[in-house]
Amino acid sequence: MAEETKKVKSVDAASNTMLEKAEKEGISTIFDRADKMKACNIGEQGTCCKICAQGPCRLPLPKKGIEGEDTRVGLCGATPNTIAARNFARMVAAGSASHSDHGRAVAEVFLATARGEAKDFKIQDTKKMVAVAKDFGVAVTVGEGDDEKPRDMTEIAIELGEKALAQWGQQEGEVPLAKRAPKARYDLWKKLDVIPRGIDREVVELMHRTHMGVDQDYENIILQSTRAALADGWAGAMTSTELQDILFGSPVPVHGEINLGVLKDDEVNIIVHGHEPLLSEMLVVASRTPEMQELAKAKGAKGINLAGMCCTANEILMRHGMPIAGNYLQQELAIITGAVDAMVVDVQCIMENIANVAKCYHTKVITTNVRAKMEEPNVVHVQFDEHHALDNAKQIVTEAIDNYKNRRSEVLIPDEKATMVAGFTLESIEYHLGGSFRGTYFTLNDNIINGRIRGIAGVVGCNNARTSHDSSHLVLVKELLKNDVIVLTTGCNAMACGKAGLLTPEAAKEFCGPGLKEICETVGIPPVLHLGSCVDNSRILTAATAVVNAGGLGNDISDLPAAGAAPEWMSEKAIAIGQYFVASGVYTLFGVGLPVTGAPVFQDYLFNKIEDTFGGKWDVSDDPMVIAQKMIDHIDKKRKELGIDKARERVLFDMEARRQIDEDVA
Ligand code: CUV
Numbered sequence: 001m002a003e004e005t006k007k008v009k010s011v012d013a014a015s016n017t018m019l020e021k022a023e024k025e026g027i028s029t030i031f032d033r034a035d036k037m038k039a040c041n042i043g044e045q046g047t048c049c050k051i052c053a054q055g056p057c058r059l060p061l062p063k064k065g066i067e068g069e070d071t072r073v074g075l076c077g078a079t080p081n082t083i084a085a086r087n088f089a090r091m092v093a094a095g096s097a098s099h100s101d102h103g104r105a106v107a108e109v110f111l112a113t114a115r116g117e118a119k120d121f122k123i124q125d126t127k128k129m130v131a132v133a134k135d136f137g138v139a140v141t142v143g144e145g146d147d148e149k150p151r152d153m154t155e156i157a158i159e160l161g162e163k164a165l166a167q168w169g170q171q172e173g174e175v176p177l178a179k180r181a182p183k184a185r186y187d188l189w190k191k192l193d194v195i196p197r198g199i200d201r202e203v204v205e206l207m208h209r210t211h212m213g214v215d216q217d218y219e220n221i222i223l224q225s226t227r228a229a230l231a232d233g234w235a236g237a238m239t240s241t242e243l244q245d246i247l248f249g250s251p252v253p254v255h256g257e258i259n260l261g262v263l264k265d266d267e268v269n270i271i272v273h274g275h276e277p278l279l280s281e282m283l284v285v286a287s288r289t290p291e292m293q294e295l296a297k298a299k300g301a302k303g304i305n306l307a308g309m310c311c312t313a314n315e316i317l318m319r320h321g322m323p324i325a326g327n328y329l330q331q332e333l334a335i336i337t338g339a340v341d342a343m344v345v346d347v348q349c350i351m352e353n354i355a356n357v358a359k360c361y362h363t364k365v366i367t368t369n370v371r372a373k374m375e376e377p378n379v380v381h382v383q384f385d386e387h388h389a390l391d392n393a394k395q396i397v398t399e400a401i402d403n404y405k406n407r408r409s410e411v412l413i414p415d416e417k418a419t420m421v422a423g424f425t426l427e428s429i430e431y432h433l434g435g436s437f438r439g440t441y442f443t444l445n446d447n448i449i450n451g452r453i454r455g456i457a458g459v460v461g462c463n464n465a466r467t468s469h470d471s472s473h474l475v476l477v478k479e480l481l482k483n484d485v486i487v488l489t490t491g492c493n494a495m496a497c498g499k500a501g502l503l504t505p506e507a508a509k510e511f512c513g514p515g516l517k518e519i520c521e522t523v524g525i526p527p528v529l530h531l532g533s534c535v536d537n538s539r540i541l542t543a544a545t546a547v548v549n550a551g552g553l554g555n556d557i558s559d560l561p562a563a564g565a566a567p568e569w570m571s572e573k574a575i576a577i578g579q580y581f582v583a584s585g586v587y588t589l590f591g592v593g594l595p596v597t598g599a600p601v602f603q604d605y606l607f608n609k610i611e612d613t614f615g616g617k618w619d620v621s622d623d624p625m626v627i628a629q630k631m632i633d634h635i636d637k638k639r640k641e642l643g644i645d646k647a648r649e650r651v652l653f654d655m656e657a658r659r660q661i662d663e664d665v666a
Pocket of ligand 1: 275
């Protein structure tokens with residue numbers, strides 16, 4: 001662990017205030033437990049095999065390292081490479097399943113809405129629906145020639161919903177959105193036979209292949225991991241993003257506020273935490289109804305303050321400008337303020353300990369999804385059902401309002417909150433950076449070619465209690481900006497950036513190198529573009545494809561001066577995301593550590609050899625400065641391969657020279 005990232009628990013002042021309060025009040029948080037409990041050395045290396053009952057077989061690296069031949073094997077003979085590859089593959093399977101099951105829920109609600117069965121939902125973005133329908137092979141017109149006219153929107157919606165949902169159970173052929181990839185990438189996948197046939201099928205097959213005694217070739221295991229990961233990025237997650245945009249409205253740049261300081265002393269504070277925006281969208285609607293507002297006032301509160309946490313927060317921020325209370329490591333801390341009247345959760349990234357922390361305060365924890373219940377007696381379950389969505393949401397809001405009077409312990413809301421601009425999408429980046437004339441990514445490419453923008457980074461992913469909260473995120477992103485690398489962000493990285501003021505146009509002046517600063521100031525955008533939640537990493541894939549298609553920067557995503565990172569990752573979803581980025585041609589760096597170090601041959605495959613196949617590869621460092629340097633080196637290498645490295649050196653020339661560059665590329 002890099003020393004500077006270990007020193008403090010968090011670099012976020014609001015979080016540290018809450019950690020002090022927790023200590024004073026004797027509350028245990030994940031920050032304390034991370035100090036007390038060391039990670040298992042063998043699991044950390046990826047070489048603990050527990051897929052059958054003859055083990056767990058433990059194959060740690062010998063203290064002295066491997067001398068001569070590596071003779072370590074489990075009872076069945078499985079080598080460290082097979083074991084680490086299987087463990088890695090199972091993380092991909094779980095991650096892909098999680099995003100995709102989220103996507104399935106969205107597709108089901110979308111279809112129910114299209115059929116008029118979910119009366120509280122309404123399709124918001126029909127323009128996008130028509131565009132997406134085409135990608136799914138849904139006819140958007142009827143008649144031919146002069147008689148051709150637009151097809152009925154309800155018909156389009158129903159067929160789109162059916163086709164989208166069919167991807168999960170599909171057994172053969174291809175998932176439709178794989179075709180969105182650049183042609184060279186699609187052809188490569190086709191040649192390698194890794195295009196997902198159907199979403200569930202690839203996850204099931206990966207679980208089968210990693211059962212005891214099945215696939216024993218780590219490269220072959222990674223091929224199927226790739227197919228399952230692509231079923232996430234280019235199918236399950238991408239479908240989530242698209243249908244959520246259609247159903248709830250495509251985000252446009254919007255102002256918002258972030259950090260625990262968004263909680264209000266004199267209002268009913270409801271935190272919605274988790275991932276699927278189905279529930280949170282309805283909570284937004286319910287909390288704004290006069291009925292609920294009046295009820296809150298009748299109970300002595302000035303109003304209702306709905307704030308998000310984790311990726312659900314990104315969803316309601318992007319579409320409604322709702323405030324964000326914090327990222328993953330702040331969920332216990334929010335309750336410790338004593339001001340949260342209800343924490344409403346659905347699926348993913350919900351720490352079991354919030355129920356324990358809630359016992360020490362008045363906070364009501366409300367589970368809402370049959371797939372994610374909590375056993376603790378102080379947790380209430382209100383099942384959310386799309387057919388009665390608004391009623392369910394009102395019931396939840398009422399629970400929170402009724403709980404307002406029960407605030408007991410000392411309430412301490414930290415002052416910290418930052419403003420930010422979020423809500424960027426493939427479409428809105430095109431609008432801001434593409435130029436209204438061409439309406440493509442041409443201007444962005446132009447500025448990459450002329451060197452004002454050195455390259456593109458996707459920095460995403462979780463917080464991890466084994467590192468200093470938010471520290472690696474911020475060190476990495478700031479270093480990239482200083483070097484004129486524009487950053488696309490999602491998930492908990494986006495929130496770390498938001499809290500630190502990086503998601504404002506003004507940040508360009510303070511943090512960017514001269515080229516990127518000039519672009520951001522001219523266009524009026526932040527240097528870090530917030531694209532949404534984890535499923536919205538699919539927006540990074542489609543944006544990268546749009547950059548390829550705009551021309552001048554190669555034929556494939558792997559040709560771009562671009563790289564990806566998840567410096568504080570922790571969830572299995574992150575591994576699925578990492579693998580689909582690698583398989584899409586992206587150099588992808590993770591912080592914290594990857595559980596592959598105990599299998600040096602397999603590790604070398606992921607970190608080096610896999611690049612020959614996919615043009616992308618994995619890498620790891622627990623030092624964000626090292627990650628930044630490696631990303632920049634990679635970007636420079638790609639610039640050189642594209643023959644645009646010279647332009648980069650000219651960027652600091654005077655105006656005359658700059659004009660010359662413009663003329664050169666025009
Ligand atoms: Ni889906 S997956 S901790 S909330 S980004 Fe945040 Fe984002 Fe990781 Fe979870």
